[in-house]
Amino acid sequence: MDAIATQDLGKTYRSSLLRALPPSLDGLSLAVQENEVFGFLGRNGAGKTTTIKILSGLVRQTHGEAYIFGDSVRKRQARRHIGYLPENPYFYEYLTPRETLDFYGRLHGLGTRERTAEWDKLSDLLDLRDIASQRVREFSKGMRQRLGFAVALVGDPKVLILDEPMSGLDPLGRRSIRELILRMRDEKKTIFFSSHVLGDVEQICDRVGILVKGKLTSQGRIDELLGKQDSPVEVIVTGLAADVVAELESKALSTRVSEAGHHLTLQDVQTANEAVRVALAKGGSLVEFTQLKESLEDHFVKAQEVSP
Ligand SMILES: Nc1ncnc2c1ncn2[C@@H]1O[C@H](COP(=O)(O)OP(=O)(O)OP(=O)(O)O)[C@@H](O)[C@H]1O
Numbered sequence: 350m351d352a353i354a355t356q357d358l359g360k361t362y363r364s365s366l367l368r369a370l371p372p373s374l375d376g377l378s379l380a381v382q383e384n385e386v387f388g389f390l391g392r393n394g395a396g397k398t399t400t401i402k403i404l405s406g407l408v409r410q411t412h413g414e415a416y417i418f419g420d421s422v423r424k425r426q427a428r429r430h431i432g433y434l435p436e437n438p439y440f441y442e443y444l445t446p447r448e449t450l451d452f453y454g455r456l457h458g459l460g461t462r463e464r465t466a467e468w469d470k471l472s473d474l475l476d477l478r479d480i481a482s483q484r485v486r487e488f489s490k491g492m493r494q495r496l497g498f499a500v501a502l503v504g505d506p507k508v509l510i511l512d513e514p515m516s517g518l519d520p521l522g523r524r525s526i527r528e529l530i531l532r533m534r535d536e537k538k539t540i541f542f543s544s545h546v547l548g549d550v551e552q553i554c555d556r557v558g559i560l561v562k563g564k565l566t567s568q569g570r571i572d573e574l575l576g577k578q579d580s581p582v583e584v585i586v587t588g589l590a591a592d593v594v595a596e597l598e599s600k601a602l603s604t605r606v607s608e609a610g611h612h613l614t615l616q617d618v619q620t621a622n623e624a625v626r627v628a629l630a631k632g633g634s635l636v637e638f639t640q641l642k643e644s645l646e647d648h649f650v651k652a653q654e655v656s657p
């Protein structure tokens with residue numbers, strides 16, 4: 350069973366004058382498998398938070414369906430599978446982290462002993478011990494984010510839904526959240542998170558979806574989306590006679606010369622290998638062999654253009 354599944358999910362907010370606004374989410378269909386890390390990408394206003402709020406049961410969709418482990422998000426049941434980190438986590442500013450987690454533990458119906466065990470586990474995991482008795486109002490952004498993550502983990506949910514978990518964090522803070530996400534994957538959890546920090550997504554996601562103005566324009570494994578299999582290859586060769594260079598250049602998509610040697614961009618790995626074989630057989634040498642991958646950023650930019 351899919352951990353998260355949506356079918357033709359849509360949301361149209363109403364303005365204060367009840368005028369129909371353009372849809373914020375339009376026909377979203379996606380499936381996230383159990384134990385997968387899924388990155389949900391989109392520019393500001395693309396509809397990421399709207400989707401996440403629907404999945405978490407905070408906003409009601411205007412059409413379509415969404416399920417968490419088979420339970421419709423319209424029903425309360427779906428929520429017991431989920432740990433949710435909001436875009437801007439809200440806390441009771443006068444509570445300490447320990448009191449905060451205790452509060453959420455109670456909401457989850459945990460007894461005293463379970464709440465203590467939960468604190469021991471989560472304060473360790475999120476490094477909250479040193480700030481255990483500080484009030485939340487004194488917290489920096491990074492400390493808040495850690496506490497928010499701990500709150501999402503209370504009750505050991507199977508699915509984590511995180512709205513921009515790395516936003517506003519410094520590089521070390523971002524890395525620690527990335528590591529935490531991978532650790533949660535090792536614990537067999539499913540993680541669905543939104544982001545526009547493409548590097549973070551590229552590093553840890555099994556699959557991504559790109560949302561453009563409320564529509565999913567691209568979805569899949571990163572290596573498939575970026576088409577690594579048949580992307581062009583640049584080879585640099587040296588030590589060849591002019592006629593051999595001319596022969597190789599006739600097979601290349603583009604060529605240039607630098608101090609390193611003759612650069613040939615060839616259509617795919619196979620063509621590049623053939624060129625290298627010819628070059629070596631004619632007494633030349635290979636300096637470099639590089640597959641030119643499209644970056645996730647290039648793909649992200651292209652995905653925006655596809656949209657009407
Ligand atoms: N409560 C609301 N009432 C009316 N319109 C809303 C409401 N919430 C969101 N929207 C609109 O829905 C669209 C999608 O917003 P959403 O917050 O889902 O985007 P997002 O992808 O999370 O953006 P960001 O990266 O800035 O967080 C935007 O055009 C926004 O103005």
Ligand SMILES: [Mg+2]
Nearest residue numbers: 397398399436
């Ligand atoms: Mg958002």
